[in-house]
Amino acid sequence: MAFTPWSSKASFFRVLDQHRVSLIKSLKEGHGEAPRKEASSSEVLAAIENIIQDIIISLSRNEAPFLKIDNRSNWENIKFEDSVGLQMIPHCTTKKIKSDSAKSAQRFALILKILSMIYKLVQSNTYATKRDIYYTDIQLFGNQKIVDNIINDISCMLKVPRRNLHILSTSKGLIAGSLSYIEEDGTKVNCTCGSTAVAVPSNIQGIRNLITNAKFLLIVEKDATFQRLLDDNFCNKLSPCIIITGKGVPDLNTRLLVKKLWDTFHLPIFTLVDADPHGIEIMCIYKYGSMSMSFEAHNLTVPTIRWLGLLPSDIKRLNVPRGTLIPLTKQDQMKLDSILKRPYITCQPFWKKEMEIMAELKMKAEIQALTFISSDYLSRVYLPNKLQFGGWI
Amino acid sequence: MAARPVCEILKYVIFHWKWEAAAGSRKDLLEGELLISIEASSSEHQANTFHYVTTIAFAESTCGDLVPKQFLKEIQLLLSGFSGKLTWPSKEASCSQDLSDLVPFQMTVEVDEKPTTLKTDCLVIKQFLHKTSVVHPKVTFHFSMKVNGVLSKETFGPGSPGVQRVCSRIHPVLGHPVALFIPDEEAHVGLPGELTLTPAAALCPCGHQLYPNQTSRLSTAFVFLYGPSGLPLTFPNQKNLLTVFDNNSYLLDWKKYHLHAVPNLNISLEEDSCLLPDVSYRIESPEQSQPQDSGTEEEVLLLFLFVDFSNGFRAQLTEAWGMQALLLTQLNSILLQNRSLVQAAVHVAVDQALGQHCGLVKAQQKLQASIPVAVSSILSIVAGSTSRSFRALCLETLQAADTQEFRMRLHRAFQQTLLHPSTCAPKNPLPEPAGPEERKDGDKSLEEPVAGSCCLGKAPRLKRCCQGEGVGRRTQADGLGEATQPPVDPKPPCPQAPGWGSPEPGWEDSLWLQVLSNLSERLGGGSGP
Numbered sequence: 001m002a003f004t005p006w007s008s009k010a011s012f013f014r015v016l017d018q019h020r021v022s023l024i025k026s027l028k029e030g031h032g033e034a035p036r037k038e039a040s041s042s043e044v045l046a047a048i049e050n051i052i053q054d055i056i057i058s059l060s061r062n063e064a065p066f067l068k069i070d071n072r073s074n075w076e077n078i079k080f081e082d083s084v085g086l087q088m089i090p091h092c093t094t095k096k097i098k099s100d101s102a103k104s105a106q107r108f109a110l111i112l113k114i115l116s117m118i119y120k121l122v123q124s125n126t127y128a129t130k131r132d133i134y135y136t137d138i139q140l141f142g143n144q145k146i147v148d149n150i151i152n153d154i155s156c157m158l159k160v161p162r163r164n165l166h167i168l169s170t171s172k173g174l175i176a177g178s179l180s181y182i183e184e185d186g187t188k189v190n191c192t193c194g195s196t197a198v199a200v201p202s203n204i205q206g207i208r209n210l211i212t213n214a215k216f217l218l219i220v221e222k223d224a225t226f227q228r229l230l231d232d233n234f235c236n237k238l239s240p241c242i243i244i245t246g247k248g249v250p251d252l253n254t255r256l257l258v259k260k261l262w263d264t265f266h267l268p269i270f271t272l273v274d275a276d277p278h279g280i281e282i283m284c285i286y287k288y289g290s291m292s293m294s295f296e297a298h299n300l301t302v303p304t305i306r307w308l309g310l311l312p313s314d315i316k317r318l319n320v321p322r323g324t325l326i327p328l329t330k331q332d333q334m335k336l337d338s339i340l341k342r343p344y345i346t347c348q349p350f351w352k353k354e355m356e357i358m359a360e361l362k363m364k365a366e367i368q369a370l371t372f373i374s375s376d377y378l379s380r381v382y383l384p385n386k387l388q389f390g391g392w393i
Numbered sequence: 394m395a396a397r398p399v400c401e402i403l404k405y406v407i408f409h410w411k412w413e414a415a416a417g418s419r420k421d422l423l424e425g426e427l428l429i430s431i432e433a434s435s436s437e438h439q440a441n442t443f444h445y446v447t448t449i450a451f452a453e454s455t456c457g458d459l460v461p462k463q464f465l466k467e468i469q470l471l472l473s474g475f476s477g478k479l480t481w482p483s484k485e486a487s488c489s490q491d492l493s494d495l496v497p498f499q500m501t502v503e504v505d506e507k508p509t510t511l512k513t514d515c516l517v518i519k520q521f522l523h524k525t526s527v528v529h530p531k532v533t534f535h536f537s538m539k540v541n542g543v544l545s546k547e548t549f550g551p552g553s554p555g556v557q558r559v560c561s562r563i564h565p566v567l568g569h570p571v572a573l574f575i576p577d578e579e580a581h582v583g584l585p586g587e588l589t590l591t592p593a594a595a596l597c598p599c600g601h602q603l604y605p606n607q608t609s610r611l612s613t614a615f616v617f618l619y620g621p622s623g624l625p626l627t628f629p630n631q632k633n634l635l636t637v638f639d640n641n642s643y644l645l646d647w648k649k650y651h652l653h654a655v656p657n658l659n660i661s662l663e664e665d666s667c668l669l670p671d672v673s674y675r676i677e678s679p680e681q682s683q684p685q686d687s688g689t690e691e692e693v694l695l696l697f698l699f700v701d702f703s704n705g706f707r708a709q710l711t712e713a714w715g716m717q718a719l720l721l722t723q724l725n726s727i728l729l730q731n732r733s734l735v736q737a738a739v740h741v742a743v744d745q746a747l748g749q750h751c752g753l754v755k756a757q758q759k760l761q762a763s764i765p766v767a768v769s770s771i772l773s774i775v776a777g778s779t780s781r782s783f784r785a786l787c788l789e790t791l792q793a794a795d796t797q798e799f800r801m802r803l804h805r806a807f808q809q810t811l812l813h814p815s816t817c818a819p820k821n822p823l824p825e826p827a828g829p830e831e832r833k834d835g836d837k838s839l840e841e842p843v844a845g846s847c848c849l850g851k852a853p854r855l856k857r858c859c860q861g862e863g864v865g866r867r868t869q870a871d872g873l874g875e876a877t878q879p880p881v882d883p884k885p886p887c888p889q890a891p892g893w894g895s896p897e898p899g900w901e902d903s904l905w906l907q908v909l910s911n912l913s914e915r916l917g918g919g920s921g922p
Contacts, residue, residue: 059806102756109766
């Protein structure tokens, strides 16, 4: 049978185009704040020098120096704005990293250590990944997570985006579809493909000449689902489109790329996640951001993201076989309760309803449950229908 | 010898004082002053003999309802075998101006003794005062001695004048009281009710005095015994009635700690001003067969055993005094009968003290380990900066001529901020705990008190473990190429005025005071005060 893309029908993207128009209209009406200004190298160096200066002055007064960092783990320091997502309040509580306390002295020293490394990177205009930082002295740092947290703390403390610290995060995301760009080093990348995808680049800030005619961007939670869509030739069937995955909780570069695509093209962006609390949380990270990165919300969040599937209401509507459903665990329940209490849920009544359906069912479902209807149900029926008829919330 | 009667009188005064406090349901630590003044002059009647008069004086607030005549009578009964003279002088007569503030209560003990006996008596009395002041830290004992016109003074307690030689701080751990079974024979003799033993343990010096790479070993164990009212049970030079401690494994199963203890009988009143334990053990470990590093710090395990009894109802003062006097004579067999109970209680306290000490040492090591990392990071930024003004400001702030000197000063500055107040100037106040401002900033788990602030309670001046300010500090070698070396005093001499903490007992004494308050409360319901 000859291949005929769904999207060859003129009416297929009508609802999507209307959705895009409304999104652009909202933008023009002034919703949303400007992203944080990028810091220049000299500004970063000066910020680090100021910190060192303060430390030395404290020492000269025989006072134990400390570092003050905004407390990002306290919900009281987080505010929600529909147009931005989760962000830190202007005068938030702080925590002190003291040099004279056995509990925090090591962290104090490690922060200074990484600051000195950042200083050198910025001075020499070179870059390193978080992994590189860790491997400079694994005995000193202990584990990668410590390095990651300290780098976030430094970014928050200096009020500088991480990329301006010349520290790159390792990308784990994949992207495919109607998109091409040129990386900073001149490499031309074309994501249009059949069954392969392109790795999300590690220097999002440096990519230029982005070109796309995609009608939408689909964020896929899991790599397994992403690969399935690639195998089913989804990008061609629903061309022009882009699909991207962060392989679970997204890394910074994947989020930055999604944000960049929105900022550049104002594409309708949808998420395809499992109908479980973990999937919903991942979706919220893309849309509203996370507590830990709330200080960079303006550069990372895309509040216009819509939830395409798998919706808990789809389970009943599509008669998904009961045997494919999984009971919610205690952790699932706790996470669900926690998400329901988050500030952004109040302005998403439909999301709330869906979560309440899940709570009532006490069951969750993976996207793969749709394969029990038919093996290609997802790419052949579910997604095309959802996209054609506006089945997102 | 007049030391014994003087000490007995003091014991009786304190006992009476505590009795009055308990009668008023006051379980606070006793607070006040006593003066013990010895005036000795060559005897007119006997050659090579001193006639000396010991005066004990205390304020009315100490024993408010004490009737002098009655008191004298009770003391005379107490000291029935004493050949010296006991008097209660009139208000007009006073031996020295020092007493004028403490009238109206004074009594004197007069006796003729050889010079050597006088010297021993003084040492015994001072040991008693010192030992008592440990458990009654709010009572000041003013001791003065005038021999043929030459006056010397010492103070034991919080009112010590002058610069204090700061003793090592200890971290006392109060164990749980254990009820001791009183055998029938002892009960028949007159020890009714329940006898409790409460141990407290501490290591000296505390972990903050140790350097990160410095090894330490337990070399000695000192045991101090206290009876009801927190009075020392035994006298120095007294014939050892408590033979139970001759068994080196009575108190502790040393094998559990891979140690071996040997009773140390070389305790004598040779060195003035240092507190002598009631029982001392020399501790040996298997590693001792190898030569010890000269930098190895010797640590002393301090064990305080508080014995008191409670019979559930309040006995009369004289009866209670009689019981506590009887206690010492019967305690040996009681302790023998209750060995496992005593050992279990002591083990718990010692385990906690050792664990606490270990934690302190580790905390100090963490602090010290962080300094080289911080210093090299700061130096890297300063030395690598292209901003002349920034570099100049940094160097000027620490008064360094170049980056080499800057590194040294930076290191020293960090060290300085970690210095425990007890190891530098005793007048340096400890940092205040987190105030309301800091709490308002939301600082929670990472807001820690300064490392030194957890080192509370000062040890009495102990023989062989005086640390004071003489111990030098060595910074951790990390490729810096140098180490700051403050001057090291290898053997600080014992001062003449041991004192007890700073003139104003501050935050640093609060834990030991709290330990004693807790003990006082626990034991407050007894037949004795």
